[in-house]
Amino acid sequence: MNTTVFTRTDTLGEFSLRPVDPPADAPLLHAWVTHPKAVFWLMQDCDLPAVEKEFTRIDxxxxxxxxxxxxxxxxxxxxxxxxxxxxxxVGVHAAEPGDVGMHFLTAPTATPLHGFTRAVITTVMEALFADPATRRIVVEPDARNTAVHALNKAVGFEVVRTVSLPSKDAHLSTCTRDQFLATQGDPR
Structure with a gap:
């Protein structure tokens, strides 16, 4: 379960991804998703078994x-x-072939590293676009999450419209491979 599926290196170091192992990772993920910084993940009141159950469901x-x-x-x-x-x-966005939805969360830290969150979203985008079948990334962040809206815009996302979801009003946003590459200095 701890097999690395993607790795990239930039000026801040090495970033890699591996599948979540729900039983092993639940304590760490519980600390992250219940932290005040993660309010938009809507898991603030979850106990450890609920977090493990959620990631087991996803798995x-x-x-x-x-x-x-x-x-x-x-x-x-x-x-x-x-x-x-x-x-x-489902029922809110007319998904096209090659659309991939995404969420990301950085861990809470007492020692923030300048540019870290930008490096994380860049890693996430590169990992998703590493699959040639991925044509467009779709996100639905809470309309009140201004920090992530700015970050999304910085990596090429455009807001399509505001949508009402069961747990939030969200800015439905999309980013094509070309839009992302244009923010990375790609000469194409």
Missing amino acids: ADPFHDAFLGLHNGTPAFLMERYDPAHREL
Whole structure:
């Protein structure tokens, strides 16, 4: 279960992804998703068994995956990938072939590293676009989450519209491979 599925290196070090191991990773993920910083994950009141149950559910779902992100070998972020034709946005977004949904969360820290969250979302985007079948990444962050809206825009996301989901009003946003590459200095 601890097999690395993606790795990239930048000026802040090595970033890698491996599948979440629900029983082993639940205590760490519980600390992250119940932290005040993770309020938009809507898991603030979850106990440890509930977090393990949620990630076990994701692990068993053929349309949803969770990955633990490592920075220089240390757990530092979480990424979820889902099929928007089957999860999260069913009935709200007309998913096209090659659409991939995504969530990410950086771990709380007492010693923030300048540029870290940008490096994390870049890692997530590169990992998703490493699959040639991925044509567009779709996200639905809470409309009140201004920090992630700025970050999403910085890596090429465009807001399509605001949508009402069962747990939030969200800015449905998309980013094509070309839009992402344009923010990375790609000469194409």
